[in-house]
Amino acid sequence: MICQNLNLKVSGKTDFETKIIDSLNYLKFHKDYNSIEFEIDSIQSALFKKGFIENKLETLKQINDSIFGAEIHLKSKYYTIYIYHNKGQVDDETIQMISSQVFDDYFVLNFSEVENALNFINSKISEKGFPFSKLKLSHIKIRDSSNLEAQLTVDSEAQKRMINNIIIKGYEKFPKSYLRYFLKIKPNETFDLAEIKKKSERLQNLRFANQIKPPEVLFTEDSTNLYLYIKKTKSNNFDGFLGFGTNDETNNLEFDGYLNLNLTNNLNYGESFRLIYKSDENDQKTFNANLSMPYLFKSPFGIDLSLQIFKRDSSFTTTNQIGKLHYQISSKSKIYTGLNSSTSNNLLSNNNSQLISDYDATYYSLAYEFLSQQPNNLLFPVKAALFLETSFGKRKTTNTSEKQTQLFIDAFKIINLNIRNSLYFRINGSSMDSDSYFENELVRFGGINSIRGFEENSLYASLFALINTEYRFQISNSIYIHTITDVAYFENQITKIKEKLFGYGFGFGLLTKAGILKFNYANGKTENQKFKLSNSKVHVSLIANF
Incomplete structure (x- = not known):
């Protein structure tokens, strides 16, 4: 009867x-008789789980060349089971x-819930360091016409498993x-493989390493060895751009440039160093150097040091020295506290306007x-x-001496509509009181990293808020195109300006x-300004990973 199309009909007593x-x-x-027998076993197993534990195959016979008939007597259905257990287990x-019905030495379950309940109990026992535990119901007997009772037996090791060694491959x-x-x-903690796999997925949130394959465990009679499979990834990058546009006063083409160097984990401590240098068409120069050292002296705390220097033509220079202490709350979150001097x-020889002044400031930050x-x-x-x-x-x-408060926010999110289409939203803002x-x-x-279509750092504000939006279409794994729609609002308390900007x-x-080569073409305008093609800015940048 091999390779025939056989039909199975199953009936009950009633x-x-x-x-x-x-x-x-x-x-x-079914294709053969063995498949029919396997299906009968599956049917009886399903009936057992529904509470027909006494179901019995009465007959299985061939009616004609292609039809087999089976009769199963379901007998009585049992709805609940009283499970007695040892509290120590x-x-x-x-x-x-x-269970909602728990008593001193037993609990009650709907019979249909038994399998899932036992699996849950076993998982909880495994979490406590007993990965080889086995559960079964023994001494099953009829309690009355619709209820059963049984003894829950737990077979597990005498001593719970701890992580003895962690080996990185x-x-x-x-x-x-x-x-x-x-x-x-960490070593000497209770072994729970499910929790370890969950924790190891946090490697995906590291820039300098990722997981090659899930963790594995080698059990010996007296030890538990955990193997983690990790690969070091390229995490250094170089980001630079060349921008050009037309000067409104001279109508000449002007260029500006930007350098951003990030070095991460080169010493295998998870440290990072960032260097930024920017020179733009407004004769402004920016220098930033940042060093982050996590888990200092093998503690949960890290330190961040920063030096920032800004110079505007021959008007002024501003230097910021920042020190922060950070704590990693989770794989995705950190908190900081620090001091900014x-x-x-x-630099002006004659400054009668008093708009620019020498000052020293000290800020505490969270x-x-x-x-x-x-x-x-x-x-x-x-x-x-x-x-x-x-x-x-x-x-x-x-x-004079004045109290000041500052607030800064920078956030973005990518919403993936499908494999090719996505939306990008960014909110950036700052205020000084x-x-x-x-x-x-x-x-x-202002510029490529804030509101596009405006010159780099050309806007001064005591308060500003901007929204960057993009619709992105990914043509392939290596090419995408996008729109640019930027909106900003800013206030300048010195000049009493309140203005809306658009890009x-x-x-x-x-x-x-x-690396990733980016090209942006944007036109910027104020709320009451007419659109001018000459206000457009073109920015080209390259982010190279190494």
């Missing part, structure tokens, strides 16, 4: 029993999570502090950072980010062997 069997939606067509807290120099504080996996010098990666996307490896910081302190001049303001302490914005344009990105 029409009611047949209806119950039909509700199982069993497989009716299963705690009440676990039992209460699966692939990236042997992976910083050990990240095991303890970032992944939160700021000094600004007036900050929160969130970062979510999507490492499988080479064009957009970061899916969402948030940095929120508040600072408070005093600004001192020769004659003070009794008086100097031009050389205002926030500077429109388009761009594309191309993943090359050298």
Whole structure:
């Protein structure tokens, strides 16, 4: 009968029993007799789980060349089961999570819930360091016409398993502090493989390493060895751009440039160093150097040091020295507290306007950072980010001392509509609360990293808020095009300006062997200004990973 199309018809003793069997939606067509026997066993097992534990195959016979008939007697259905257990093996807290009827030495379950309940109890026992535990119901007997009772038996090792050794394969120099504080996996803790796999997935949120394959375990008689498979990834990058546009006064073509160098984990401690240098068409120069050292002295705390220097033509220079202490809350979140010392010098020989002044300021800050990666996307490896910081302190001049408060936010999110289409939203803003303001302490914005279509750092504000939006279409894994729609609002308390700004344009990105090449074309305008093609800005940048 091999390779024939055989038909199986199963019935019960009564029409009611047949209806119950039909509700199982069993497989009716089979290629051979062995398949039919296997299906009968599956039907009986399904009936058992429904409470027909005494069901019996009465007959299985061939009716004709292609039809087999089977009759199963369901007998009595049992609805609940009383399960007696040893309190030393299963705690009440676990039992209460699966049953609403819990007593001193037994609990009650609907019979249909037994399999899932036993699997749940077994998983909880495994979480406590007994991965080889086995559960079964023994001494099953009839309690009354609709109820059963049984004894829950737990077979497990006498001593629970602990993680004795952690062996890293692939990236042997992976910083050990990240095991303890970032992944939160350490020796001598209770072994729970499900929890370990969950924790190891946090590696996807690291820029300098990722997981090759899930963790594995080697059990010996007296030890438990955990193997983590990690690969070091390229995490250094170089970001630069060349911008050009027409000067409104001279009508000449002007160029500006930008350099951003990020070095991460080159010493295998998880450290990072960032260097930014910017020179733009307004004769402004910016220099930033940032060093971050996580898990200092094998503690859960890290330190961030920063030096920022800004010079505007021959008007003023401002220097910020920042020190912060951070704590990694989770694989995606950090909190910071720190101190910012700021000094600004007036370079003008005659300054009667008093808009620029020498000052020294000290601020205490609190900050929160969130970062979510999507490492499988080479064009957009970061899916969402948030940095929120508040600072408070005093600004001192020769004659005055004033309290000041500052607030800064920078957040973005990518919403993936499908594999090719996505939306990008970014919110960026800053505000300063003070009794008086100097031009050389205002926030500077504008350009490719803020509102596009405007010159770099050409806008000064005591308060600003902007929204960047893009619709992105990914042509392939290495090419995308996008729209540019930017909106900003800013206030300048010195000049009493309150203005809305808009930026429109388009761009594309191309993943090359050298890195990601980006091209942006944007036109910027104020609320009451007419559209002018001469206000357009073109920006070209390259992000190279190495």
